[in-house]
Amino acid sequence: MDDVFRALASPSRRRLLDRLHSKNGQTLNELCKGARMTRQAVTKHLALLEAANLVVTTWQGREKLHYLNSVPIHEIYERWIGKYERHRLQALSELKKGLESKQVNITEKRYG
Amino acid sequence: MDDVFRALASPSRRRLLDRLHSKNGQTLNELCKGARMTRQAVTKHLALLEAANLVVTTWQGREKLHYLNSVPIHEIYERWIGKYERHRLQALSELKKGLESKQVNITEKRYG
DNA sequence: ATAATATGCAACTATTTAGTTGCATGTCAA
DNA sequence: TTGACATGCAACTAAATAGTTGCATATTAT
Numbered sequence A, B: 001m002d003d004v005f006r007a008l009a010s011p012s013r014r015r016l017l018d019r020l021h022s023k024n025g026q027t028l029n030e031l032c033k034g035a036r037m038t039r040q041a042v043t044k045h046l047a048l049l050e051a052a053n054l055v056v057t058t059w060q061g062r063e064k065l066h067y068l069n070s071v072p073i074h075e076i077y078e079r080w081i082g083k084y085e086r087h088r089l090q091a092l093s094e095l096k097k098g099l100e101s102k103q104v105n106i107t108e109k110r111y112g
Numbered sequence C: 001a002t003a004a005t006a007t008g009c010a011a012c013t014a015t016t017t018a019g020t021t022g023c024a025t026g027t028c029a030a
Numbered sequence D: 001t002t003g004a005c006a007t008g009c010a011a012c013t014a015a016a017t018a019g020t021t022g023c024a025t026a027t028t029a030t
Helices: A002-008 A009-024 A028-032 A040-051 A072-081 A085-101 B002-008 B011-022 B028-032 B041-051 B071-080 B086-099
Strands: A054-062 A064-069 B056-060 B063-068
Touching: A002 A009, A002 A040, A002 A072, A002 B002, A002 B071, A009 A028, A009 A040, A009 A054, A009 A064, A009 B002, A009 B071, A009 B086, A028 A040, A028 A064, A040 A054, A054 A072, A054 B011, A072 B011, A072 B071, A072 B086, B002 B041, B002 B071, B011 B028, B011 B041, B011 B063, B028 B041, B028 B063, B041 B056
Parallel strands: none
Antiparallel strands: A054 A064, B056 B063
């Protein structure tokens, strides 16, 4: 679990997760494109994500495919959010989305 | 949002969140007891948590009370977990708990 | 008033981390 | 079978971070 938080701590790694979320199963090279760092740096980040079990990989010939695994994220959620709190937060979040789609601005801070 | 991940990155800060989760509204001094660092270090951690809006505070005389705010955690959850994936993960997690209560061991890795 | 309590602010150090460059290995295609 | 491609591994540097010590400020209790 410790690995998960460490892995999520870096913006670069979160961006990688975002990219896998939008398109799963990408190769290292694919993930390098658009990243503002060397391939070697990306490799290191992916290694950390994999160690944290946030990313799962398979080899296909000389290419390594990367997949997002959401289980650890779910475990974070369960750690600090009570069973009954979940419904409330879900409702809140959907309300917020609804309002945003009507161009009404709500700041983060308002939800105490 | 960036602040949230940075704040969650440190085990010391996660322990503080755990303590607030089990007992909300504690003072700085209360939170210092049992922590293996100086009060000043705890203060810094709480400042980061507060900046990330993971902790909310109120003053009461010379005492500062700290409360856990779970909204940012929920936002992490929504970022990488698709709407329909949630039910699956919830079911999985409850299955796991059920099995664990029967003394059956399941490793993290099994959930791809 | 004064002492004790609760907290804040700042300078410093040691460690960790992100990113780099350089070189090695394994696979595919002509 | 040779050249191009996809990836891995290691040493290094610069920046960020966790924790410390020391001192300051504000509130409560005697």
